[in-house]
Amino acid sequence: MAGVLSDGATERRARRMGYRRRGILDAAARVFADVGYERATLEGIGEAVGLSKTSLYYYVRSKEDLLARLLTEVTDEIGRQAAAGLPVDAPAGERLWAFVRAHVRVVCTTPAGRVLARNQDVVLGEASSRMMREARRRHERLLRSILAQGIGDGVFRPIDVRVGSSLILGALNVAGRWDSPEGAVAADRIAEELFTMVVGGIAAHPGEAAATGTGAADAQ
Numbered sequence: 001m002a003g004v005l006s007d008g009a010t011e012r013r014a015r016r017m018g019y020r021r022r023g024i025l026d027a028a029a030r031v032f033a034d035v036g037y038e039r040a041t042l043e044g045i046g047e048a049v050g051l052s053k054t055s056l057y058y059y060v061r062s063k064e065d066l067l068a069r070l071l072t073e074v075t076d077e078i079g080r081q082a083a084a085g086l087p088v089d090a091p092a093g094e095r096l097w098a099f100v101r102a103h104v105r106v107v108c109t110t111p112a113g114r115v116l117a118r119n120q121d122v123v124l125g126e127a128s129s130r131m132m133r134e135a136r137r138r139h140e141r142l143l144r145s146i147l148a149q150g151i152g153d154g155v156f157r158p159i160d161v162r163v164g165s166s167l168i169l170g171a172l173n174v175a176g177r178w179d180s181p182e183g184a185v186a187a188d189r190i191a192e193e194l195f196t197m198v199v200g201g202i203a204a205h206p207g208e209a210a211a212t213g214t215g216a217a218d219a220q
Helices: 002-035 042-049 063-083 092-109 111-118 126-153 161-178 184-202 214-218
Strands: none
Touching: 002 042, 002 063, 002 111, 042 063, 063 092, 063 111, 063 126, 092 111, 092 126, 092 161, 092 184, 111 161, 126 161, 161 184
16 A cells, blocks of 8 residues: 555656646746847746746756757657648648648747747757757658658659758748747748748759659658
8 A cells, every 4th residue: 555655646746747847848938939048047937937946956957958858849849740630641742731831830829939940059068959959850850751752752853852951941940030920820821931932942843853762862
């Protein structure tokens, strides 16, 4: 019985810790989005959740740790939204539209997304940087796989998928910097404009041969 009670208490404690960390991350996203990462302080984030700076260290290591966790989380969330509802054999064009729409929706309508759009070049310590790099690589690999699929199917021109993915992601992140519309409908209008420009630049023209192997290799 004592063991059962102990396990139950441990589980409740873990849940409380999880809820508290979730609240801290949400507060950090709002503060970073409102005042910028450089100007934000742990004191301000702690105040937003009713904790002192000292108490905050019980849940997070540093402001840098908060940013890395936020950027990792929101990057992976874009990938989940982009894949939601799509069949595994969806055409490249549909996958690209879902990716563009998910990215723009997140960076334009959520505090964490705006933080992602505005802090692509921030310099962090090794541990935090590693976490962010891994999330960014997953995100880039997803986009490269979409471009490679389109090249293989003959619907996209035989572009260098590494260069193409970097340019597309740059454009998508800029959307979160110059506009922050409220609601998915406004964000989708921006996504449609960006998607039209992207597809206009990479769509294969009649008679244009697709690359063989280059896109798939670079998508890894």
